[in-house]
Amino acid sequence: MTILSAAVLLFLVMDPFGNIPFFVAALRGVPEERRRRIIIRELLIALFVMVIFLFGGQYLLSALQISESALTAAGGTVLFLIAVRMVFPPAGGASGAEVRGEPFVFPLAIPYVAGPSALASVLLIMNREPSRWAEWLLALGVAWFACGLIISSSGFLSKVLGDKVLMAVERLMGMVLVAIAIQMLMRGIAQFASSM
Secondary structure, three states, X not given: OOHHHHXXXXXXXXXXXXXXXXXXXXXXXXXHHHHHHHHHHHHHHHHHHHHHHHHHHHHHHHHHOOOHHHHHHHHHHHHHXXXXXXXXXXXXXXXXXXXXXXXXXXXXXXXXXXXXXXXXXXXXXXXXXXHHHHHHHHHHXXXXXXXXXXXXXXXXXXXXXXXXXXXXXXXXXXXXXXXXXXXXXXXXXXXXXXXX
16 A cells, blocks of 8 residues: 555545535534634544554554454445445435534544544554554545645535535545445455465
8 A cells, every 4th residue: 555545545534525514514603713723623633533543553453352354354344334325325414413512522523534434444554564654644644634624614615516516526435435445345355365
């Protein structure tokens, strides 16, 4: 995996376009002048959590005695479920958690940005080649920055693009993620089969 492919994977699982409606809805009751500061704070919290998982995840995996093949297959399964939800949202539309007052950590930082799929992905990337930690940290930083630019402009993008365009972009991202998830799942199964 290259830095670019890792960054693209992390960008896709952070799903910035899919999160725009959630950020807009969660910040609706917050004064306009505070919204950007809240978004930046929540993005920084999400980055902090993902960095902790990037560097501490391998110790958790070794403590739980989870093999790389099991992690790869599990990561592929989780990504597949997230991707299917992106391509085929629930009948009533995806709904975020109801937020009253100013959001803090939940639900904007976790799980919207640093969700289960993003955390599983950083674990998987780092566990595969821990010696390349600087490259994975750079990939995470690039993906987070790109995601942050989009989410910071959520109000503007929501007005300009509209719900239909945002939905189309999210579904396209979901389709790419389905292919990545299937590849990860098959790789995990192949690794397990070859180790027997």
